[in-house]
Amino acid sequence: MVQAGKRFGSARRILVAGASVAGLTVAHWLDRYGFEVTVVERSAGLRPGGQALDVRGPALEVARRMGVLEEFRERTTALRGMSMVDGSGAEIYRTTERTLTGGRLDSEDLEVLRDDLVDVLHAACGSGVRFVFGDRITALTQDEGGVEVEFEAGAPARYDVVIGADGAHSGTRRLAFGPEEAFVRYMGGYVAIMTVPNFLGLDRWQTFLMDGDVGAGLIGPDGSGTARAYLGFESAEPVGYDHRDEDAQKRLLAERAAGLGWVVPQILEHLRDASGFHFDARIQVVMEHWTKGRIALVGDAGYAVSLTTGQGASMAMVGAYVLAGEIAASGGDPAAGIARYEDALREYVLRNQAAARDLNDRNHNDDDRSGPGDFTDFGTLVEEMSLKDYPARLT
Template sequence: MTGAMPRRVLISGASIAGPATAYWLNRYGFEVTVVERSAVVRHGGYQIDIRGTAIDVVKRMGIYPELSAARVKARTITFVDKSGKKVASLNTDDYVSQVNPDDIEMARGDLTSVLYAHTKDDVEYVFNDSIESLDMRADGVEVTFTRGAPRTFDVVIGADGIHSNTRRLVFGPEEQFSLHLGYAVAIFELPSNPAYDLPPTVYNVPGRVAGFGTQVPGGPAQAFLAFAQQDHGSVREADFEGQCAMIARAYADDGWKIPEILKGLPSTEDLYFDNVGQIRMDEWTRGRVALVGDSCFAPAFLSGQGTSMALIGSYVLATELASERDHKTAFAEYERQCRDFMVKSQNLALHSRSTILPRTKKALRKRNRTLRLLPILKRLGLGGILGRATREASNAFILPELRSEPRQKVG
């Protein structure tokens, strides 16, 4: 590496954007350290999608076959109303084939495991720690940690999620960048129990969803809840009991099997509970620090694009850093190339026509009608109507070529 090219990179966050960026930087010959607040890579979460251009990224990483093998099997999702009556159904294969047959839907934890497995031998992972302060100097960034000894890096990358610590330290409080969409989301797993042994079912009333089901009969059940929550402060401030109480209150009047599902909530070990919101920033980089993934362009699950965006952003950021230029030019190029695509993907979450969470009576009726008509539309060659917006957004980016041949690590 020559001149002002950075060499030692610190990444904060070991979920998706962090290990993906680490993968590329390591392949380009950088010395990479990843610091993660948790004791291990967190494997919780629901299904995520890798779509469109992000598929090209995982193919270039060489992990497509592995991810493909971990695909969630095709299944029929039953949609029910308040009384538990079936209103529509959807074969997931029908939907995926309308979006892009190469796309992958898989458990979030399987993706984080693959990314970690492909980086852990070449990248230094430091768990149970977090950046305490960043002091940007002309020739590097002095970093102090809550536990470890201070160290100096050429560049620091914040891949620490929607509530990014790196963003707070460099750009200031979250409020100025956060767009609350008026919902909260809870995702959790319930132990194997005959009472929870249901095929995938989605319960909707306008503005509220409860998805539930086992991947394999007799296996653990996953629950996915999203509901209107205007007071976004309380979601983050509540402790575990408070969060369970908040969720129970939101579904207190609901029917179907909701009361049984919620009985299992206090026994879950890894509750993911957060506001449904986005991060919108005018700049994603400052000095020697860059943000990537949810930390700077979180789109909210309603977009279905968060993971794909993180994978694409990681690839572009690392590829630009690997080019024969200084980090400033690389950062500017990363922002220039990615911004329109990220904003377009974020905008997917803003309309009320979501398949999973229709927000009005009218949108719910329309969703049910479309699902019921889908088999006929497919026969007429019009099946693409359901995934059209997602298909367009997920393919609306052309990856830059690898800047230079991947090479052996220097030093």
């Protein structure tokens, strides 16, 4: 591991866009290595929402080195198993060996609510990390010696390195690499996650319904005694919708899920006022290069794997750790460190994305999507995605 210390020549000021898993992890390490780190986050505070993320394989080691592994363990969802029901609510499959979202329950992998994971990582950032909420980058101009940055609200500033950790719809990527359409691969469907009352009284359990092209799920309880609900649908072609218009997304979901049985009517009743709402297409971000000189993308911004695998957090943590380490080891030549980060991560990213596409294709071509077979496949995939030996350079 790189030793902490301030020995990086003049290349010391680093800007990170996005205060979620990737951004907070890279900020933690860069601060620890002695850099001046500013994190700019578009939301007014840490952005909440979603269900759970998995910390697997090499990400467990990154968490241990950050000193947050025990806290992750204490905050796991501690699920006991899952079941599947048909439209009448009758149980057609049950297992206490694995869950759909987390994989095998007897593995060392940890499933943690996204909000908890982000809280713990935020607390792990040293007091030297400067946070600017409610702002975003609007222009980036890179030259030999640094990057000129303009902001929507703040004054322009110059940084030695800019890191885009701003998620699958990254603005940093758009500014530095080109339009979203060039990199985002649609995978045939949409998923929404939200917080609702635990009206089934689920006790560390998850239940799913698959009915044709529409699916729903309930997982509970979460840390607040409420439950997280899933709604999703398949669609061969992308559906046009506004990323920022939550009401329109909720209307779209209500249309698609109308007429479904089980507790879907109750989920739809709560949909309008549901908090922690997150809606997105199942997508991957596929880029030949996710770094350019002094600008690097990390996590979903550079290599999103698909929301339904839960693997994005592990990839983000591992990527952030390797990126910070390589910048710190670059002896004042951050572009060289950034290039080494991309090389070190490539195999890990490609293998994860290929595994996620395999599963997606299998499910997509399976006419009978109501049987337990899909879940068994998914559990196996999730185990494979630990990719314990990757990346080779987790030193």
